[in-house]
Amino acid sequence: MRNTEGRWLRLTVLGLVAAGLVLPILAGLWETGRAAFGYLPAIGAETLSIDPWRRLWSLPGFSTSLSLTLWTGFASTLLALAIATGFCAAVHGRMSAGQSARLLTPFLAAPHAALAIGLAFLIAPSGWIARVLSPWATGWDLPPDLATVRDPCGIALILGLLVKEVPFFLLVMLSALSQVPVRAHLAAGRALGYGRGVVWIKVIAPQVYPLIRLPVFVVLSFALSVVDMAIILGPSNPPTLAVAMTRWFFAADTMLILPASAAALLQTALVAGGILLWLGAERAVTVAGRFWIRRGGRGLSSGPGLVLAGAGAGFLMALGAAALLALLLWSVAWRWPFPDALPESWSLRAWARPAMGWGMALKQTLIIGLATTALSLTLAIAWLEGEDRAGLNRARWAEGLIYLPLLVPQVAFLYGLSVTFLRAGMTGGMVAVIWGQALFVFPYVMIALSDPWRALDRRMVRAAAALGAGPLRRLFAVKLPILLAPVLTAAAIGFAVSVAQYLPTLFLGAGRIATLTTEAVTLSSGSDRRVTGVYAVLQAALPFAAYAAALMLPALLLRHRRGLAGASA
Amino acid sequence: MSALELHDVAIRPCATCAPLFAPLTLRVPAGSVTTIIGASGIGKSTLIDFIGGHLSAGFEAAGRVTLNGRDVTRLPAEARRIGILFQDALLFPHLSVGDNLAFGLARSVHGRARRRAAVEAALDQAGLAGFYERDPATLSGGQRARAALMRTLLAEPLALLLDEPFSKLDPDRRADLRAFVFDHVRDRAVPVLMVSHDAEDAAAAGGPLVALE
Structure with missing residues (x-):
């Protein structure tokens, strides 16, 4: 019964998206909303009012x-x-x-x-x-x-x-x-x-x-x-x-x-x-x-x-x-x-002394970017694979779920979310920042991957099944290799989105996590254009490198495969 | 006893739609090619999908499929051991020709050297000797179709479905490939079911003929 298995995967993914994506946004809005009416025990405000x-x-x-x-x-x-x-x-x-x-x-x-x-x-x-x-x-x-x-x-x-x-x-x-x-x-x-x-x-x-x-x-x-x-x-x-x-x-x-x-x-x-x-x-x-x-x-x-x-x-x-x-x-x-x-x-x-600051910021940016991208890509692939296995098209509300973090303004819920995280004892750390950024990285990865995934010739997958390949082998030996180019492009987009994030790092890192972006924005009001330039160049170079890799890797790995040359995104 | 059997199979495109064709009961014996003919759009390919376990979501199917006496109706496609030759060769574009065949080759063949030899032998039979490392995109239509058949046969299917496998080839190649395919599948002594709208295909198959209506 392939459908049962597909439903389980779908349920798991939906559960993860609901708990990891929707819940934080709602919790953030809830906390922000309470604070907007005077209730924020952390600073001693405990009476509801319109003050x-x-x-x-x-x-x-x-x-x-x-x-x-x-x-x-x-x-x-x-x-x-x-x-x-x-x-x-x-x-x-x-x-x-x-x-x-x-x-x-x-x-x-x-x-x-x-x-x-x-x-x-x-x-x-x-x-x-x-x-x-x-x-x-x-x-x-x-x-x-x-x-x-x-x-x-x-x-x-x-x-x-x-x-x-x-x-x-x-x-x-x-x-x-x-x-x-x-x-x-x-x-x-x-x-x-x-x-x-x-x-x-x-x-x-x-x-x-x-x-x-x-x-x-x-x-x-x-x-x-x-x-x-x-x-x-x-x-x-x-x-x-x-x-x-x-x-x-x-x-x-x-x-x-x-x-x-x-x-x-x-x-x-x-x-x-x-x-x-x-x-x-x-x-x-x-x-x-x-x-x-x-x-x-x-x-x-x-x-x-x-x-x-x-x-x-x-x-x-x-x-x-x-x-x-x-x-x-x-x-x-x-x-x-x-x-x-x-x-x-x-x-x-300005470039000569990475130890003076940009080295650390670069490292933090890379770690956060790679972690959020890996997380988002895994979830997106699990989601799409779940749809395939259950043989169901995406519902309108599910499409809306993906766009939700992009439609609700970041400033509206990030403070509230940091309060929620603080209460859970996990603010100011990498985990909080990675989670916060993934809210915005996942939608873009999902959007970038959905169309190429659906465009994959389903008969290829059927041919593999007719040869006795089970669902896992179909995914890893047929679908993902054929979709290598779009998967890497989606990853590059996700990485670029992560590198560019400012507010999630600022609010959820509680000022303790410095990325290239937060540093560049802080420095932009200063006077030394050389140093600011270094941070901004690095900040722009990382996504470029990711896109270049996404473009070149499939071309290199699949250079003897003409049938896939046109499939690159 | 070796046979593929359909019992009262009926398929509807949706829960409330009319069935595509009258309920079909059919016994496909081993060692010959049974042909189902019917106008295009009547659901021949859908029937193949149903037998192979590939029916798209939304379709409603009734009836049973048994293979060598075992009910496979509820089994996932990969567990049925029913090979399919599609209209297009559907060689995996990311794998070389040889690796496509190796993808199909049954797990029961052990050892790297032995698996390689089995693939090379199959390539040889298909007139594709020395093609192991070739990119499938560089093959001609006929070569691709032969490679696809070899890939299917290497999986050691217990039954074989042919979904208008010759319809996309030009007339010269068609006769060659038909002979090639039928020679190979008859050797296997497994039930073979072909769907086609081409009378020549049916005649060349030389087996029982069933009209779908």
């Missing part, structure tokens, strides 16, 4: 923080979506899947913090761009007194989010486009007299959008509650709500934890409200769009808009690449007086 909320409302800069959060979150998500759509329309059919994957991978791999630091190195008044243009074009001999980073409007933050989110949207859009008969519909639309751009907007985009809706919500939730990038690029006084509440959580005055918890609940409500608002806007756009489509406008002139959006994507990628280069440059620069385009003298001194 924390009053306190929150009266905290300096609160309303500015709130509007900044909404502005940067919605503006970056909408812009990223528009730019990515335009870019897809511009390059679709002119770029192979492999080419676009190679183009996007560096941006997907680079952690938010590293990109943000590089961007700051680039666009700051004393940054690389100003240096390249000075003094011949600008006349500046000294860095100008302009707020190009941490500007009060959050433009730099939006720019940073765009550099990271446009490639992500492109990735999900390109994969969704492969499920839509783009070529045929473009031809049909153009034969009816519609311009290429209009066919994209009226025909292709409505088919793609439902397929990328969940990722859109993930990005919206992320943009509304991002902390590391907002610390580095966002306005500092007052900052966005998520940054403000992180400060309050770690303030010397522990009574600030109560209004911070209220802010955490508010953050959850903001994300939930934001998604509802987005859903409402979807409806409105659908109605208006149908009206617009019925009018039958051929819109021959709408091409330029898409070209502009496509160019925007190109500009953002160039900016991102320059930002990563700036990191590397600064980490090996020694004397670099202002208007010079390149350093006057070079030095490896």
Whole structure:
């Protein structure tokens, strides 16, 4: 009875996911929620009241923080979506899947913090761009007194989010486009007299959008509650709500934890409200769009808009690449007086002493990254194998379960989770951090592995069974080797996500665990760009190395197997 | 006594759907090839899946399958010892041609040298001598089909199912391969059941003919 066995595996995996993933989030929200209403025995607060909320409302800069959060979150998500759509329309059919994957991978791999630091190195008044243009074009001999980073409007933050989110949207859009008969519909639309751009907007985009809706919500939730990038690029006084509440959580005055918890609940409500608002806007756009489509406008002139959006994507990628280069440059620069385009003298001194700090941070990052990835990958494979053996498709609620940690803002439950862990006597340790990061690594591993796993030719597995291979042998001798490339890609994605984690390490490590990311973010407010550069370069290099290994290992191991060459992700 | 038997087998695509074909009772004796013919879409391949233990989730099946008197209906596919030759060769793309055969070779053959020799002998029989290290992706369609048959036979199945194994080959190769397959399976003296919509296949098999309707 193969089904019984499959059900057991499924039950075990579901139990693990519920206990390891859902329970911590609920417990975290519960603790945060109690603290938001004045109940946190750890600091002697034991009476339920709405005082924390009053306190929150009266905290300096609160309303500015709130509007900044909404502005940067919605503006970056909408812009990223528009730019990515335009870019897809511009390059679709002119770029192979492999080419676009190679183009996007560096941006997907680079952690938010590293990109943000590089961007700051680039666009700051004393940054690389100003240096390249000075003094011949600008006349500046000294860095100008302009707020190009941490500007009060959050433009730099939006720019940073765009550099990271446009490639992500492109990735999900390109994969969704492969499920839509783009070529045929473009031809049909153009034969009816519609311009290429209009066919994209009226025909292709409505088919793609439902397929990328969940990722859109993930990005919206992320943009509304991002902390590391907002610390580095966002306005500092007052900052966005998520940054403000992180400060309050770690303030010397522990009574600030109560209004911070209220802010955490508010953050959850903001994300939930934001998604509802987005859903409402979807409806409105659908109605208006149908009206617009019925009018039958051929819109021959709408091409330029898409070209502009496509160019925007190109500009953002160039900016991102320059930002990563700036990191590397600064980490090996020694004397670099202002208007010079390149350093006057070079030095490896910042790199020379790993014992001074980056060696330890690198080690911690590696241990945590490898452990979370191994854990998440094992669980994901067990989940998918359980589905196979039970012969069941994934239920909608199970899909939702996977996305849950990506939709609930991290700041909303991590403090509460640290309280829960503290009570269980396991805070400030590696185990807590690894567990906390796995909450966010597992979903990405699962998402990356699900499609290739399902695309595996089931008849291969049947052929193995007909030859007498039992379930374990089918898994280890047939499925996993055939899926080697996607499994390694999923592992690389998981590792990259782990390296980039900031808040879980901060809250659950209780300040005792220092990774490259937490150190880089801390150093980013300091003055020594060389040292910051070293941390950020290392932080960006680890995911790159993982992606490179995921790409090269299958190519090496399977170099004599042509049948699998096309299967690499 | 050596036979594959179906007793009142009926399959529905879903619990409330109509059955694909009228309840089928059939005895496939050893040593000859019994052919089931029927239009495409009638459920020939689904029947093969059911007999082999590979029925996809969602299908509802009634009836029993016995092999040499033993009821295998509830056994998992790998425990039934029923070999299948599929429409496509389905050689595992990550293994060399020889290792594909070694994957199939029964556990009862012990020792590295002896297992290697058994595989080499089978390759030789299939006209694939010296192909051990070859990548299956570099084989022609006919070579792949022969390797797949050898892989199936090395597992020492107690019954063999042929799921339109020649339908994807061009007409010249088809006759060759048909002769090759039938020669080899008749030697084995096990029950062989083929499904096909091709009258020539059925004629070449030379065994009893059953129409599915």
